Amino acid sequence: MSDEVQPGHVRVRLDLSYDGTEFSGWAKQAGGRRTVQAEIEEALRTVTRSKGAPYELTVAGRTDAGVHARGQVAHVDLPQDVWGEHHGKLLKRLAGRLPRDVRVWAAREAPLGFNARFSAVWRRYAYRVTDNPGGVDPLLRNHVLWHDWPLDVDAMNEAAGRLIGEHDFAAYCKKREGATTIRTLQELSLVRGEDGIVTATVRADAFCHNMVRSLIGALLFVGDGHRAPDWPGKVLAAGVRDSAVHVVRPHGLTLEEVGYPADELLAARNKEARNKRTLPGAAGCC
Numbered sequence: 610m611s612d613e614v615q616p617g618h619v620r621v622r623l624d625l626s627y628d629g630t631e632f633s634g635w636a637k638q639a640g641g642r643r644t645v646q647a648e649i650e651e652a653l654r655t656v657t658r659s660k661g662a663p664y665e666l667t668v669a670g671r672t673d674a675g676v677h678a679r680g681q682v683a684h685v686d687l688p689q690d691v692w693g694e695h696h697g698k699l700l701k702r703l704a705g706r707l708p709r710d711v712r713v714w715a716a717r718e719a720p721l722g723f724n725a726r727f728s729a730v731w732r733r734y735a736y737r738v739t740d741n742p743g744g745v746d747p748l749l750r751n752h753v754l755w756h757d758w759p760l761d762v763d764a765m766n767e768a769a770g771r772l773i774g775e776h777d778f779a780a781y782c783k784k785r786e787g788a789t790t791i792r793t794l795q796e797l798s799l800v801r802g803e804d805g806i807v808t809a810t811v812r813a814d815a816f817c818h819n820m821v822r823s824l825i826g827a828l829l830f831v832g833d834g835h836r837a838p839d840w841p842g843k844v845l846a847a848g849v850r851d852s853a854v855h856v857v858r859p860h861g862l863t864l865e866e867v868g869y870p871a872d873e874l875l876a877a878r879n880k881e882a883r884n885k886r887t888l889p890g891a892a893g894c895c
Contacts, residue, residue: 612724612879619692622684622719623666625649627711629677630751630860636671645672648711649703653685656702657695662688669725669867670732670816675859677752680733680866684725692718722875727882731795731868733812736825736861740833741805753806754861758833762801765832769797769809771842772824780844780851781824782817790817797824807832815882819856826855 614620633642637650646666653664669682695702696716703713722728738754739745745755772794779790796812809828811821827841830853844851870878 612722612727612876614686617689618686619689620684620686620719620723621692621696621716622682622723622725623649623713624715625681625683625711625713626679627677627681628751629672629675631710632674634672634674634676635668645678645711648708649683649713650685652703652706653687656699656706657687657691659691667725669729670864672862672864673819673859676862676864677860678864681864682725682729682867682869684719684723720872720875722872722879723869724875724879725867727879728869728875729815729867729882730870730878731812731814732816732864733796733810733866733868734816734821735863735865736809736811736821736857737806737863738809738825738829738857738861739806749806751860752863754858756829756833760807760829760832761834762799762807762832764834764838765799765807765809765828767838768828768831768841769799771839772797772845776845777848778817778820778845779848781820781827781854783819785818788817792817792820799828821862822856822859823854825861826857829857830855 627645629645631643632645635645637644637647646668650664650666654660654662664685664687666683666685672678699716700713707713737752738756738760740756740758740760745753773796775791775793777791782790784790793814795814796810799807799809801807809825811824824841827844830836831838831840836853844854869875
């Protein structure tokens, strides 16, 4: 796969956010299901008067149905004449065309070699949960999970610390044919706010399918006393799915931010991100 932009085109970086409640995820789907990608691509074609043009977005992280994003990043390659004519008014026109649950906040020409997916060096998610006996604030019901057992945040952080680093997260991922489950988990920490909401910050170079929600599911079992703090680490070491690890509901999850290297490092990062990884000492392909 090449990151070269076709002659006569400009690669445009889009910074965007959305409330995932009414979306069937990011990626376009057959059958007319509503997705973030489809909404934005159709809006781009409409506001640039480019009906039928194959404007396809590449995104930093494909979110599942019900998952939100505050700091999502995508790119699209537009013809130079279209970009030249519309870039000054593109944001305002998109704001008038897009539904209220998705916004594009910035649209600018990307640096050479930029790829929204493969250039990223980390993605940061937040998962929000409350153990308030009365439930979730109605104004936050689409963004905060209610857990009806008291949570020990210190125990959850103790368990989380055992998961940091480069590991094979097969036990916490939905396996996809031909894809590795080796990831570098850079941060996993939890803080209880003054409002009682516990926010888990999860940052990694990349995530495999269901990884964040599975990790949170395991930590909740520790927090409510059903498992000891060493249990999530033992599950990780076993390398197989454990039926006790629940994939928590998607609405508590938000993609908060995507990190990229300096412009001169983009090409090297793109190449590195496409390499299939193995753990030190592992034999054969993963």
